[in-house]
Amino acid sequence: MAAREVTQGWIPAFAGMTRGFGKGLPKGEGVGRGLRALRAAVQRLRATWSPGYAVAAAVAALFVLGFLPFVKMGLVVNGFVLGAIIATGAIGLTLIYGNLNFANIAHGDYMAMGAYVAFFVVTDLLAAVGIQGQGFGPFTFGYPLLIALPLAAAAVALGAVVLDVVVYRRLRNRQVNAVVMAMASLGLAIAVRGLIQIIWTGEKLQLPRESRQVYHLPMDIRIPPDSIFIAGLAVVLVVGVYVLLTRTKIGKAMRATADNPDLARVTGIPTERVIWATWAIGGGLAAIAGVLLAVFQAQLLPSMGWEFLIPLFAAVILGGIGNPYGALVGALVIGVSMEVSTQWITPSYKHAVAFIIMIVLLLARPRGLLGRSN
Amino acid sequence: MAGIYAVFALGLNVHWGYTGLFNIGIAGFFALGAYTAALLTSPAADPLLFEEFVFAGDWAQLGILDLGIDLWFVLALAAAGAACGVVALLIGYVTLRLNDDYLAIATLGIAESVRLFFLNEKWVANGSKGLYQIPQFLEGWLPSDKYNYLYMVVVIVVLAVLFALVQRVMKSPWGRVLRAIREDEVATAASGKNVFSFKLQAFVLGAVIMGVGGALFAHHIRFVSPLTFDPLLGTFIIWAMLMVGGSGNNLGAILGAFVVWGLWVGARFLPGELADPNFRFFMVGVLIVAVILLRPGGILGELRRVTRGRAGRSAVRLDDG
Amino acid sequence: MALLEARDIVAGYGETQILHGVSLVVNEGEIVTIIGPNGCGKSTFMKSVVGLVQVRTGSVTFRGADITAYPPERVVRTGLCYVPQSANVFPSLSIRENLEMGAFIRGDDGRARIDEMFGLFPDLARRPTARAGSLSGGQRQMLALARALMLDPVLLLLDEPSAGLSPAIMGLVFERIRDINATGVALLLVEQQAREALRLSDRGYVLSGGENRLEDRGPALLDNPEVARLYLGG
Ligand SMILES: Nc1ncnc2c1ncn2[C@@H]1O[C@H](COP(=O)(O)OP(=O)(O)OP(=O)(O)O)[C@@H](O)[C@H]1O
Ligand SMILES: [Mg+2]
Numbered sequence: 001m002a003a004r005e006v007t008q009g010w011i012p013a014f015a016g017m018t019r020g021f022g023k024g025l026p027k028g029e030g031v032g033r034g035l036r037a038l039r040a041a042v043q044r045l046r047a048t049w050s051p052g053y054a055v056a057a058a059v060a061a062l063f064v065l066g067f068l069p070f071v072k073m074g075l076v077v078n079g080f081v082l083g084a085i086i087a088t089g090a091i092g093l094t095l096i097y098g099n100l101n102f103a104n105i106a107h108g109d110y111m112a113m114g115a116y117v118a119f120f121v122v123t124d125l126l127a128a129v130g131i132q133g134q135g136f137g138p139f140t141f142g143y144p145l146l147i148a149l150p151l152a153a154a155a156v157a158l159g160a161v162v163l164d165v166v167v168y169r170r171l172r173n174r175q176v177n178a179v180v181m182a183m184a185s186l187g188l189a190i191a192v193r194g195l196i197q198i199i200w201t202g203e204k205l206q207l208p209r210e211s212r213q214v215y216h217l218p219m220d221i222r223i224p225p226d227s228i229f230i231a232g233l234a235v236v237l238v239v240g241v242y243v244l245l246t247r248t249k250i251g252k253a254m255r256a257t258a259d260n261p262d263l264a265r266v267t268g269i270p271t272e273r274v275i276w277a278t279w280a281i282g283g284g285l286a287a288i289a290g291v292l293l294a295v296f297q298a299q300l301l302p303s304m305g306w307e308f309l310i311p312l313f314a315a316v317i318l319g320g321i322g323n324p325y326g327a328l329v330g331a332l333v334i335g336v337s338m339e340v341s342t343q344w345i346t347p348s349y350k351h352a353v354a355f356i357i358m359i360v361l362l363l364a365r366p367r368g369l370l371g372r373s374n
Numbered sequence: 375m376a377g378i379y380a381v382f383a384l385g386l387n388v389h390w391g392y393t394g395l396f397n398i399g400i401a402g403f404f405a406l407g408a409y410t411a412a413l414l415t416s417p418a419a420d421p422l423l424f425e426e427f428v429f430a431g432d433w434a435q436l437g438i439l440d441l442g443i444d445l446w447f448v449l450a451l452a453a454a455g456a457a458c459g460v461v462a463l464l465i466g467y468v469t470l471r472l473n474d475d476y477l478a479i480a481t482l483g484i485a486e487s488v489r490l491f492f493l494n495e496k497w498v499a500n501g502s503k504g505l506y507q508i509p510q511f512l513e514g515w516l517p518s519d520k521y522n523y524l525y526m527v528v529v530i531v532v533l534a535v536l537f538a539l540v541q542r543v544m545k546s547p548w549g550r551v552l553r554a555i556r557e558d559e560v561a562t563a564a565s566g567k568n569v570f571s572f573k574l575q576a577f578v579l580g581a582v583i584m585g586v587g588g589a590l591f592a593h594h595i596r597f598v599s600p601l602t603f604d605p606l607l608g609t610f611i612i613w614a615m616l617m618v619g620g621s622g623n624n625l626g627a628i629l630g631a632f633v634v635w636g637l638w639v640g641a642r643f644l645p646g647e648l649a650d651p652n653f654r655f656f657m658v659g660v661l662i663v664a665v666i667l668l669r670p671g672g673i674l675g676e677l678r679r680v681t682r683g684r685a686g687r688s689a690v691r692l693d694d695g
Numbered sequence: 696m697a698l699l700e701a702r703d704i705v706a707g708y709g710e711t712q713i714l715h716g717v718s719l720v721v722n723e724g725e726i727v728t729i730i731g732p733n734g735c736g737k738s739t740f741m742k743s744v745v746g747l748v749q750v751r752t753g754s755v756t757f758r759g760a761d762i763t764a765y766p767p768e769r770v771v772r773t774g775l776c777y778v779p780q781s782a783n784v785f786p787s788l789s790i791r792e793n794l795e796m797g798a799f800i801r802g803d804d805g806r807a808r809i810d811e812m813f814g815l816f817p818d819l820a821r822r823p824t825a826r827a828g829s830l831s832g833g834q835r836q837m838l839a840l841a842r843a844l845m846l847d848p849v850l851l852l853l854d855e856p857s858a859g860l861s862p863a864i865m866g867l868v869f870e871r872i873r874d875i876n877a878t879g880v881a882l883l884l885v886e887q888q889a890r891e892a893l894r895l896s897d898r899g900y901v902l903s904g905g906e907n908r909l910e911d912r913g914p915a916l917l918d919n920p921e922v923a924r925l926y927l928g929g
Contacts, residue, residue, distance in 0.1 A: 187660070191663065
């Protein structure tokens with residue numbers, strides 16, 4: 001099996017955009033020189049590691065979509081918010097995929113668990129000690145949720161690591177193949193959801209909320225303040241993950257292990273610790289994504305995570321498995337497509353839209369939108 | 375009921391047990407099969423009952439094919455299988471060339487899309503209200519209180535036919551290739567087999583069996599709605615059945631179906647907490663994980679094990695990367 | 696006393712056994728080369744020494760300690776570093792990050808050592824932020840060497856360091872190998888370029904069909920008519 005090359009998938013896509021710059025221009029002419037310099041600069045950038053450009057290009061392209069006469073800008077903006085939630089889940093999922101080499105079917109249910117833990121913290125734990133509130137600032141939820149977020153993230157991160165030790169590590173030691181690992185994660189998905197239903201019943205729940213005015217922006221954009229919170233938090237998390245992966249030792253070791261686990265081992269990288277870090281980060285992000293989804297949908301359901309698997313995996317596959325920047329771009333593309341599609345078809349088909357986009361893209365580019373082409 | 379589930383377990387066994395295909399959207403094929411059969415045999419829609427439902431069934435009474443309802447029943451089973459086969463062909467064609475995991479996601483997508491389709495397109499199948507009073511096979515032969523015994527015989531006959539079919543197919547050279555693919559895809563490809571084509575055939579075969587299972591289900595319950603096919607009863611429990619019984623073993627699949635269904639239904643009569651459906655839901659997941667960890671072969675296991683050449687697989691990476 | 700001693704190694708993948716009892720000794724400061732036909736198990740032997748492939752019977756002793764059952768991440772800590780045949784750098788990491796990973800288990804942050812490596816391989820120093828995946832074959836090989844040297848190994852295992860390189864670059868690699876050895880590091884090489892490799896080796900082994908065939912001093916092997924006929928192209 002070929003070792004995956006992570007986090008560099010954007011390069012060919014970028015190459016396509018820059019190829020042809022400054023070609024066929026007479027030498028010495030001002031414009032030609034400028035373009036050639038630009039091209040050289042772009043090539044230098046391509047050789048170094050800076051995926052920010054791909055993300056920026058994708059955001060710009062999706063945004064421009066909103067200016068098309070037949071697309072509502074408001075939906076595009078909503079799509080970015082949904083995309084932000086998908087991204088928060090999908091980045092963790094793709095890191096797990098890249099490092100452990102299997103599809104974590106339980107990721108959606110980790111999200112749901114995160115949402116329920118936050119719910120528990122807000123309505124039981126904090127309420128019991130008298131911390132209560134809703135309608136914090138312009139938002140529907142109260143400040144207790146801000147306390148609950150890191151707690152939920154920590155709880156799910158810990159749970160994910162424990163489940164690795166109890167289940168996945170044994171399977172790794174047995175050297176089972178990837179599908180058996182995925183199978184185990186399916187079992188865990190069911191168990192986690194069952195646990196949620198045991199504790200919180202299968203009924204719909206709501207975080208304490210207070211209704212709030214929606215912001216009206218030009219171009220008929222209506223955006224609830226909650227959405228701004230969601231997008232803002234997602235941006236912070238994405239930047240955080242970027243810093244982690246590029247600036248910290250454990251982050252670099254995660255990328256190295258995803259590249260080639262055996263080489264990582266003979267290099268002396270403690271791959272088990274790297275795997276735990278991956279679970280902790282993936283689980284924590286999933287939990288936060290779950291809370292954000294609960295805020296976005298204004299409700300909690302035990303099935304919310306399982307149903308979110310399709311957009312999650314669509315984003316991961318679109319971005320090229322194991323590539324967190326790809327997952328981010330994929331998430332935005334999927335989020336915007338899902339929202340914009342509601343302009344023409346029933347909103348309840350959203351998930352099918354994500355699925356169909358994924359299938360079409362798989363046909364066109366089996367390695368993902370930003371993946372390498374062969 | 376257990377017999378119907380056994381049909382699914384058998385279909386899943388063709389996917390996972392024999393070929394190693396990871397289908398987590400069984401519910402999609404389940405629903406598709408059930409709806410196909412229901413639509414083909416249902417009498418014309420009562421406009422008072424079904425407001426937006428215009429795609430009237432009533433094929434049996436149309437007189438195009440004057441077969442009588444009972445032959446239609448047989449035809450409906452076949453059609454349900456065929457519908458699933460076609461969908462499996464399409465999806466398999468796209469995803470089976472790629473990474474194994476893509477199939478899992480794709481099957482999940484199918485399940486969701488099928489559900490959304492029947493939920494939203496009211497004209498096809500009455501949306502969330504579903505179809506009811508689906509006719510039954512040989513209705514009226516026996517008083518309705520005894521009818522269930524008759525239907526049980528029907529299910530057992532269908533199950534036996536499918537069992538014999540799968541058994542036979544898997545013993546053939548074709549089946550051996552499938553198992554070889556499951557064990558070591560690269561080596562099988564190297565020996566000149568078109569792995570993609572074999573996988574696709576297996577995927578379609580398994581889906582057809584699931585479609586038939588769906589049809590049997592529809593005629594048993596006599597009611598289908600998008601809510602009938604939730605992931606738990608449509609997918610998860612079938613996985614538990616196969617895993618418990620032993621993947622790669624058809625008898626095991628059937629046994630697993632009866633055991634797990636027995637536990638599922640039996641647990642209802644347990645005292646207190648244990649009877650809670652949520653607790654049973656939880657246990658289905660735990661059961662799957664436990665089987666993988668503790669007894670990968672299930673109760674029966676695979677009778678004749680093919681060589682397991684997995685140890686040391688990871689070492690391939692350094693040289694082939 | 697021998698630095699590394701492998702005794703009657705039996706190993707393989709799954710059901711297939713590749714090595715049927717290979718023995719080999721590397722003494723302190725030596726360069727030892729293994730040659731042999733394709734697929735005879737040279738790489739498999741190296742992998743069993745570092746713990747990537749499980750040793751079924753036989754033993755590996757390094758600096759007096761029995762490391763037979765050590766997992767790879769433990770083997771490196773004993774001062775034995777390994778450069779695989781291919782895929783021997785982390786392609787999505789930059790040159791500098793590759794070296795940092797090489798220093799993962801060093802007590803310090805490895806910065807000084809990275810600078811030393813840049814001194815030894817000036818080619819790498821030119822663009823430390825370039826991704827390893829974008830490097831040429833020669834540069835990659837140099838980076839792999841530098842990565843393995845980050846831990847100041849006592850013994851370095853190199854699996855076909857000259858594979859796929861142009862003759863000029865190949866010469867450079869062999870030169871580096873000599874330099875590394877001059878600092879007191881022992882080396883165990885697997886090489887297709889048997890003539891070149893044996894010339895700079897103290898001793899050599901010929902492996903065939905997963906078993907030892909011959910063992911001698913490097914130059915002596917070069918003169919051996921059978922070796923010449925089989926592996927040196929006449
Ligand atoms: N990961 C693996 N799984 C199964 N068989 C393997 C694996 N790696 C190598 N082999 C087989 O083991 C045998 C020895 O391979 P090895 O790589 O050790 O040979 P080599 O002497 O290094 O050859 P080369 O000169 O081509 O590098 C070969 O027949 C090969 O097909
Ligand atoms: Mg080799």
